Amino acid sequence: MKAVRAFALLATTALAACAPTAGTELTDVRVLAEFDAAAGQNAESIAVEPGGDAVIGMIGARQVVRVRGDGGAKVLAAMPLPAGGDGTTPVVGAAQVTGVARDPGGAVVFLYAAGRGGMTGIWRLPPGATEPHLIVPLPADTMPNALIVDEAAGRFLVTDSTGGRVWEAPLHGGEPAVWSADPALAPSRFFGANGLKLHGGAVWVSNYDRGTILRIPVQPSGAAGPATVHATGLAGVDDFDFTGRDDEILAALNDTSEVVVVAQDGTHRVLLDGGDGLQGTTAVVVRDGTAFITNGALLGGDRPALRVARLVAGGLD
Template identity: 80%
Template sequence: MRMSPSAAHVRVSSVVLGIAVAAGTAFGAAGCASAEPAAPTETPAPAGLSELADVRVVAEFDRSVGQNAESVALEPGGGAIVGMIGARQVVRVRGDGGTEVLATMPVPAGGGGTTPVVGAPQVTGVARDRGGAVFFLYSAGRGGLTGIWRLVPGSAEPELIVSIPADAMPNALLIDQAGDRFLVTDSTGGRVWEAPLSGGEPSVWSADPALAPSEFFGANGLKLHAGAVWVSNYDLGTIVRIPVEQSGAAGPAAVHATGLAGIDDFDFTGRGDEILAALNDTSELVGVAADGTHRVLLDGDDGLQGTTAVAVRGDTAFITNGALREGDRPALRVARLVGG
């Protein structure tokens, strides 16, 4: 584990190769005039960031069947729900490390080759409500399959409750309880969709240029924090803050952090605006300070392989290994937050 400050690690993405193999996350081509690109210069190491210690494996998954962990939603008792890209599965990981498959999505007619950019159907973002219902995103390149699916406790089959256009690449899923809506990033479209929690028609909440891809994926990770929606942009290596207006509409976006090449999911630590960010390309977990400066906290030496997602509860960070481009050990890991 890296306990001393280091410069932000910037690297041009080639994650398309891994996605073609494991049906991972995708991106599309579009210009972005208002957002700053990932900076090729060193970022000053921030002071006072939390550290991560006691990294351990909770559960390992089977890469040979496409169980490349893409997303994580936490459950009571130390368990988690994990979305599996290539396997098109939603998996529950219990607190003791045991696993069970909750749903496996069907392959669309024709094999799903119309899925934007990646060319393969995949389960991406997952979420869980207070009543125990599990929600997940399926990107299939087909109408009637692409969108938000719900699996209620005791039900054997999920149901599609929000159909998203087939040319979209839904990636991260958020339950905005106060706004009575879902929010969903669209990585190829460079936008955020919203839809009622009860299900129904989606609409575009924000299509700010800061969310657009430059060559592969734009809007990726998604969080609601301190009166704003925060979105990562994979291609540009940025975290973008979009204030939520009193009406619930999107305010003007502003870039909060740069130099995070290959950023996938992220989460707030509960210590102000401090963020933990998963960098897929470099297999790193990065701490981002409130002023946007950052440094690497965990990397391949800590067992990270294609880091895809992070979720924080109390002083515990849950981290998923996608192992898309390199490595053969997709897994759910935990680490303890210390210091800060």
């Protein structure tokens, strides 16, 4: 009898080890704001403000837009075209506003990829101001894409999608330097390093072409360690964020118009797709149990938008 009980215990333990665990789900998905595709308002990135408003970078319109909790929108800044046209931005050609964030003083900071020196880089719009100014110039041949504020280290971090690099620069502005040019960040045909987050003592970066999410440890000196691959099979992965459940991630897949949840072991499953109204999903940000999701509608569709959804525990990883 003891042998039978022991076998039963072993079998139960083995089944429990193989059984899927509860994971995050998204419910109550709704449109918070729709944008003007004809005007180039292809939503690219999201920065959620303390009061719950969302600041959005608009690619083709070269705008930074604030969306209120009631869905109303206001253009905070519109970037001018470079003199003589906008055809020198690497790979994509057109000048565009990409990543957005907030600095410790409450200013909106954003990236402008202009294909021109003296315009490409990190721009700052102080609270209440109407005119942004360039605080970190980046080389004209960079394609700055995602931007984060590493307040503890006193620096910005920026992905360069065509150069396959992560840049760093002081929060007060100044000259940038390459923080990591790990080969895993490189593009294979179009974009490499894309989305960017700071989490658990590491910088996490998505590689659009390779469909991967990478983890780059931050060494005690602040320098980059070697990149390791956390997840694969994420075709066209753009921006992403952590759910608050350890290393669990929500990721926006631009190519397939999906939002997926990536478990701690790197496996993933689809939570939302085109049937939920997604069109060229570019970014997802998690704040206080809410996921903010942007439709870029660049590769297909004509309804760029900002959606919100509620995070709940459940489902199967």
